[in-house]
Amino acid sequence: MIYVLPTLWAVVTFVFFIIRMVPGGPAMAVLGSYATAESIRELEKQMGLDKPLLVQYGNFLKDLCRGDLGKSMITKRPVSSEIAKALPYTIDLTIAGMLIGIVLGVPIGIMTALKRNRAPDYIGRILSLVGISMPEFYLGILLMYVLAIKFDLFPVLGGGNMSNLGSRLHHLVLPALTLGIIMTAFISRMVRSSMLNVLKEDYVRTAKAKGLKERVVIYKHALRNALIPTVTVIGLYASILMGGSVLTEIIYSRPGLGKMMVFAVKDRDYIALQSVIIIFSAFVFLINLLTDLFYSLIDPRIEYH
Amino acid sequence: MVALISVGIGFLTPAFAQEKVVREALKASDIRSLDPHYGTTTIDLACITPMFNALVRFKPADINPEKIEPDLAERWERSKDGLVWTFYLRKGVKFHKGYGELTSEDVKFSLEKAANKATSGFAGDYTALGKVEAIDKYTVQLTFKTTIPSVLGILADYHGGYIVSKKAAEERGDKFKFDPIGTGPFMLKEYVPKEKVVLVKNPDFFRGKPLLDRVEFWFMPDASSREMAFRKGEIDLVEGEREQSWVKKMREIPGTAIEIFGPGETLVLHFNMSKKPLDDIRVRRAICHAINIKELMAFLGPDVTEPLVSVIPKSYLGGTDKVPTYEFNPEKAKKLLAEAGYAKGLELSMVITEMSDYRRPMEQVQEQLRRVGINLKMDVITHTAFHEQIRKDVNPLVLYVAARFPVADTFLTHFFHSKSIVGTPTAITNFSHYNKVDDLIEKARSELDLTKQKDLWAEAQKKILEDAAALPLCTTKFVFSRKVFVDLGYEMRSTLVLSPPIAWTTDIKKK
Numbered sequence: 001m002i003y004v005l006p007t008l009w010a011v012v013t014f015v016f017f018i019i020r021m022v023p024g025g026p027a028m029a030v031l032g033s034y035a036t037a038e039s040i041r042e043l044e045k046q047m048g049l050d051k052p053l054l055v056q057y058g059n060f061l062k063d064l065c066r067g068d069l070g071k072s073m074i075t076k077r078p079v080s081s082e083i084a085k086a087l088p089y090t091i092d093l094t095i096a097g098m099l100i101g102i103v104l105g106v107p108i109g110i111m112t113a114l115k116r117n118r119a120p121d122y123i124g125r126i127l128s129l130v131g132i133s134m135p136e137f138y139l140g141i142l143l144m145y146v147l148a149i150k151f152d153l154f155p156v157l158g159g160g161n162m163s164n165l166g167s168r169l170h171h172l173v174l175p176a177l178t179l180g181i182i183m184t185a186f187i188s189r190m191v192r193s194s195m196l197n198v199l200k201e202d203y204v205r206t207a208k209a210k211g212l213k214e215r216v217v218i219y220k221h222a223l224r225n226a227l228i229p230t231v232t233v234i235g236l237y238a239s240i241l242m243g244g245s246v247l248t249e250i251i252y253s254r255p256g257l258g259k260m261m262v263f264a265v266k267d268r269d270y271i272a273l274q275s276v277i278i279i280f281s282a283f284v285f286l287i288n289l290l291t292d293l294f295y296s297l298i299d300p301r302i303e304y305h
Numbered sequence: 306m307v308a309l310i311s312v313g314i315g316f317l318t319p320a321f322a323q324e325k326v327v328r329e330a331l332k333a334s335d336i337r338s339l340d341p342h343y344g345t346t347t348i349d350l351a352c353i354t355p356m357f358n359a360l361v362r363f364k365p366a367d368i369n370p371e372k373i374e375p376d377l378a379e380r381w382e383r384s385k386d387g388l389v390w391t392f393y394l395r396k397g398v399k400f401h402k403g404y405g406e407l408t409s410e411d412v413k414f415s416l417e418k419a420a421n422k423a424t425s426g427f428a429g430d431y432t433a434l435g436k437v438e439a440i441d442k443y444t445v446q447l448t449f450k451t452t453i454p455s456v457l458g459i460l461a462d463y464h465g466g467y468i469v470s471k472k473a474a475e476e477r478g479d480k481f482k483f484d485p486i487g488t489g490p491f492m493l494k495e496y497v498p499k500e501k502v503v504l505v506k507n508p509d510f511f512r513g514k515p516l517l518d519r520v521e522f523w524f525m526p527d528a529s530s531r532e533m534a535f536r537k538g539e540i541d542l543v544e545g546e547r548e549q550s551w552v553k554k555m556r557e558i559p560g561t562a563i564e565i566f567g568p569g570e571t572l573v574l575h576f577n578m579s580k581k582p583l584d585d586i587r588v589r590r591a592i593c594h595a596i597n598i599k600e601l602m603a604f605l606g607p608d609v610t611e612p613l614v615s616v617i618p619k620s621y622l623g624g625t626d627k628v629p630t631y632e633f634n635p636e637k638a639k640k641l642l643a644e645a646g647y648a649k650g651l652e653l654s655m656v657i658t659e660m661s662d663y664r665r666p667m668e669q670v671q672e673q674l675r676r677v678g679i680n681l682k683m684d685v686i687t688h689t690a691f692h693e694q695i696r697k698d699v700n701p702l703v704l705y706v707a708a709r710f711p712v713a714d715t716f717l718t719h720f721f722h723s724k725s726i727v728g729t730p731t732a733i734t735n736f737s738h739y740n741k742v743d744d745l746i747e748k749a750r751s752e753l754d755l756t757k758q759k760d761l762w763a764e765a766q767k768k769i770l771e772d773a774a775a776l777p778l779c780t781t782k783f784v785f786s787r788k789v790f791v792d793l794g795y796e797m798r799s800t801l802v803l804s805p806p807i808a809w810t811t812d813i814k815k816k
Contacts, residue, residue: 024689030337031426032345036725037696037732039429042422074337075498076479082498137527144533156530157328157523157539158500250334253525255499262526263334263499268689280698 004285008278012064015277016057019270023026025049026073031266049140060274069275074267079275082260087279089159089256092168093175093245098238101181101187106230108184109191110223116196124188131185136244140178147174159254175252179244183237190233201225227298235291239284265280324518325813327791329542330525330534331804335499338361341467342418342425347544347803350504352522355807359466359485360392360412360445361457365795365808368568368711377407377468377488378445387753388451392460394443399509400470400730401492409439411471416447418474419465427465429733430710433460434481447537452716452751454758455622463801477648490515490809500524504807516794516812535561541791545784549606554797555786562787565604565608567799568711569782572666573616575703575720575736575775582651583701589773591641592702593631595677600633601669602779609784613777615766616716620799623749623762628770638677650678655700658685658691666778667704695736696727703736706781708803713762717746721769732790739774790814 027043028035044050048059063070067078109152112124148156182303199222207221246258253259257276264273333348344353362376363369375381378392398407418424420431435448451455462467473486483496488511490748491504502522523540525531528551534540536558545551545563556563576583576592582588602610611618614626642651657667664685671681679703686694695703709715718733719725723740725733740766749761769775785792786807794810 024687024691024693027672028692029689030343035426035733036429037727038730039422039426046423076482085498137529141529141533144530149533149537152537155539156534156537188804210558250336250527253500253523253527253530254498259334266334266687266689269336 003059008281008285011281012274012278013057015274016060017053019265019268019273020053022268024268026268026270029057029269036192041258060088064278065245069278070271072264072269072272073206074272079272082272083257084273086255086257086260088162089122089249089254090242090245090258092159092172093248093256094238094241094253096176097173097179097183097241097244098234101237102234103182104161104180105187108188109230110195110218111175112188113192113195113199114218121192124192128185128189131181132189134182136178136182138246139176139181140248143177144251147177156305157253159252170302171187171252171254175248175254176266178251179241182244183241185228185233186237187230190230191226195222196227198222200224222299231291231294231298235287235294238287242283325516326521327517327542327546327807327811327813328520328521328523328540329804329807330523330531330540331544332526332528332531333524334501334526335524336483336496338482339485339493339496341469341485341487342415342427343482343541344371344464345426348522348524350802351804351806352504353467353485354489354802355491355504355520356485356493357462357464357467357469358398358487358489359468360394360460361466362462363801365806366566366793366798366800366802368799369460369620370455370461370710370712372463376462377412383456387456388449389441390447390456391444392447394445396443398488398511400473400488401486401507404470404473404486406663407468407488407681408442411446412445412468413437413439414474415468416460416465418469419467425465428503430459430465452753455710457710458710458712487560491517491520491807494519497667506677507602510809512809515809517807520807526614535786535788538788541788542805543786545786547605547665547781547784548665549608550793552606552608552784558786560789562789564785564787564797564805565782566785566797566805567611567780567782568618568620568708568801569611569780570662570706570708571613571616571618571716571780572704572706572778573720573775574670574778575705576773577698577701577703577736577738578774579698579738580701582645582647582653585645586773587645587646588651590631591638591645592674592679593638593773593776594634594641595638595679596631596670596673596776596778597633598778599747600673601666604669605666605779605781609782611780611782613780616720616775616777617713617762617766618711618771618780621711621713621716623759625759625763625766627763628767630770631773631776635677642678647678650680652680652682653701654682655684655702656691656694657704658688660688660691662706662781663691663704670704670778696732698728698736700736704778705734705736707734708801712760712800713766714746714750717742717749717762717765721765721774722746737774739769739772741772742768 010182027040028058072079108124114119115121143155148154154174155171160167164169204222207217249256261276331348336343336349337346339352341353341357344350344730349599358377360378361373364372364374379395381392383390403558416437420428420434422428433449433451433453435450438446440446457465470486474481492507492508494505495503504520506518508514528546531543532773535543552563555561576589578584615628617624619626657664674681720734721739721742723743724731725735726738727736745761745765752758792812793805794808
């Protein structure tokens, strides 16, 4: 925990300077290609970009310490309110993607481990390899084509009405499946290999020798131990999943954080980009923290001091 | 999975079945501004146009400045010297959402706002505007410091010409950018950042009650997603890719009409004459002869391209095709290169944007130049970075894709006047560093006789081509797909809005 703040500071500092080193600026984005050099300079002055970089950095840190993320350079609206609007779409997507991954990935992993080198194992391994190899944008378009156009089951447009649960879920299904299928592939492979390792252990053999039922041996003795590396992987991929939401949100036109980040990069909206990166980083820390806490639930021998 | 599918089935019935709604998808991640004095992107213009009016307007779907007609002004008078213009406003025009009647104070406020660098992105277009006076409630007088080629052009329904509500703009300040008030047939209902803009009909619109109830503009940067949404019927009007394959594919969808319209964007190759080796006219001419424009147009698609003879399209006011041309002749190109001391070939490096509208034609040019021994190295960078880099003079060649106000003066001033040379304080987009037609541009600007004015513009274009300061390649037209039940209410020919404008006459025919 004590590393959270210094790491966050390092991330935002890196982003602050790197984005300003990249050619292009927000003034050009606002004024368009018709703008004269004079009017671009004028707007840069209004945006405070004429000040020395270290002064800009100092102001940024000062505002950040006060909890003020600043105003978007393009829209002039408080970034915090833009993030507040976008965040639920990304959280919905990440959680749903992760749930699909866990709900499908863990049983598939167990099944393929138990049926090692038999037909279900081969099928599961091939499918998981396909899932891992398939880019999100391709899978997204494919799902859209089959489930939205051919079978007309789901909409392809937008994130739905956030105040209407039905509409929200209806619009969430396809993007969540896109991320969830990829997550399933990762998790099932991880569970399979962890289970194969654990099934060879003495305590599993002992449990079987004691005459315990197969189900008890698998779920109580084997799976519980296999879950520790799996949870690590789930935590890791949950962070990657948030990154994956960028492409998925673009494909399905969801107004989430990923889409906001792409727009901020494209328009060099320094303030919005810094803020989105802070939020993404904070989520990665939160997921890591939850993962650590989860270890002690799975294995009571793990204690934190 | 079963639960997920049942969620899908539960929502099959389309909402808003009773409403007349048009949903349009554009290649964008978001809007930048709904304040018309800042809106430049296609999505901004698409949303702004149905919300605002100007003193005068282009005829629907016709960008000919000679056919500009009354809009908020019923009529106007011009002084003999062309410097004083008096406009008489329509009475009873209402601003949206109870912001009152349009008066001369709103017009004065709007034009002064458009001319102010601090409140407008188009202030440069109004440098000749001296003062705006509200003579009485319905009369406005504009006094210009010098004559300009198209006074009506800068007052028309495009960019800075739009009239906003003074009260709303003052009340809302920065918020006006995303909550604007105009007099147009549609008014803003909702803006969902990164998703859509929703407009609803303005029942008080002065030309009549709009036929549609609602218009939605969706931000969809991904071409495949736009296509899927159109195929599924969730989108009725979609911005396409300016590629033959896209046109062909969309034509095959039943119930689809393809709109290919002008004025399109000019593709012009600007030669940086301030640096070696392009300071040598023989090298520039060699490049001109090495480029096979027919092949380029065939590559980009015959449906989406049109020939461009001069640096200004012939259909624009002051455009001409009586200029020197460079026929495709690789042997001549090689000979010119040899004369210039590059018999063994030449290496050039440049940056190009990742945007396909620029990158694809430039890759074709790169291949054509390779055939005559010019090795053009291209670094692909982001579009924003590209715009910054070309203004820093890093490129020997700049491919610039442009749509501008359809009067020769705009193109000539932006691209070929010495004041617009990149790197100078007044820089706009003169990438060639060309400075030999300033007198012609300025003379034409103050010439009141249209025939003489056109002659001066033609002479300037002739000189630019003689000096091979730039090479016109072609124009690419705008491409949209429309569901046939969407009746635009006019015949789509050309528009400065860059997308088919949603008018008060736009309607949904029986599906």
